[in-house]
Amino acid sequence: MNILKKLDVIIIIFLLILSFTPYFIFSKTLSKNYISTYATIKVSNVLYDNIELFSLKEKKTLTIQTPNGNNTLLIKNNSLQILDADCNDSICVNQGVISNIGQTIVCLPHKLIIEIKGDEGNSSNDTILSY
16 A cells, blocks of 8 residues: 655655755855944843944953843853843843854843844845844
8 A cells, every 4th residue: 555656755855845945045145254243232122232243352241231120241252142130030041152143132021132233344235134
């Protein structure tokens, strides 16, 4: 008794190939050479600070004070990490280190969003990486 027909195998192979299409599209978009990378820090969707990552060589800690509480941010080796937060769940502390363009750390109780972005300089490509 033949369970899989020839057309079933073709459909399965087609769907497998189709499932990898977004990976190839986004890996090409995110693997560009950026002139600089920086982190945007927003509190309640208002810009708090921009931090250049390439120009920073030493380890730096930054305390972000929000109306809902405080977060301590560690910046080293072109990466970011929240060391301490006085919120109840501390999910932002457990998110770990981010260093690639497009990665974010979010602390919902403090309404804090940290996102790594990049500048391409003079480019004719109008790809939107984030908003």
